[in-house]
Amino acid sequence: MNFIKQFALQPSRRIAAPPSGQKLWATQKLGNSKRMASLDNSVHSAGIEEVHNVPMSVIKRPIPSVLDEMKVQSLMATIDAETNADDVPPVDILWITGSEGGNYYFSFGGCHRFEAHKRLNRETIKAKLVRSTLGDLYHYMGSSAPKYLA
Numbered sequence: 001m002n003f004i005k006q007f008a009l010q011p012s013r014r015i016a017a018p019p020s021g022q023k024l025w026a027t028q029k030l031g032n033s034k035r036m037a038s039l040d041n042s043v044h045s046a047g048i049e050e051v052h053n054v055p056m057s058v059i060k061r062p063i064p065s066v067l068d069e070m071k072v073q074s075l076m077a078t079i080d081a082e083t084n085a086d087d088v089p090p091v092d093i094l095w096i097t098g099s100e101g102g103n104y105y106f107s108f109g110g111c112h113r114f115e116a117h118k119r120l121n122r123e124t125i126k127a128k129l130v131r132s133t134l135g136d137l138y139h140y141m142g143s144s145a146p147k148y149l150a
């Protein structure tokens with residue numbers, strides 16, 4: 001988590017960035033409107049309220065996305081305009097702590113939101129961190145799942 005903290009940005013661009021040296025791993029509790037938006041989220045993150053700005057660079061996406069180009073373009077426009085922070089809900093990220101304390105962030109869904117952020121050169125993406133295990137990874141990746149994470 002410390003590694004991640006170095007990269008974290010404020011949850012909204014409307015909020016000024018804190019001076020360097022302060023805790024930067026941004027979290028936010030969902031307000032009522034965000035609770036409504038969270039209905040879009042998967043069953044895995046339904047009970048999670050904290051939303052993090054996770055650096056795109058630390059997220060592993062082992063399964064290639066199948067994309068609808070129009071949807072990516074439309075999401076890019078929405079994200080770029082960002083008239084309402086609730087317009088695009090957070091993606092789910094599986095957060096696994098390795099046996100030696102490393103932190104690993106895997107993402108499988110949210111293909112179009114992730115692609116839109118990537119093309120917009122966004123450094124971070126809003127996400128809910130779902131505490132997960134190697135067994136959960138196996139569920140998504142089968143025998144391609146790592147057997148060990150340090």
Ligand SMILES: Nc1ncnc2c1ncn2[C@@H]1O[C@H](COP(=O)(O)OP(=O)(O)OP(=O)(O)O)[C@@H](O)[C@H]1O
Pocket residue numbers: 040071074075076078087088089108109110111112113114
């Ligand atoms: N312009 C837009 N186009 C599509 N979805 C939008 C747009 N603006 C906001 N959204 C919201 O973004 C979310 C997109 O989630 P959705 O499950 O459709 O795609 P994804 O999770 O990014 O990709 P996939 O389901 O293929 O993994 C929805 O909650 C939708 O309401």
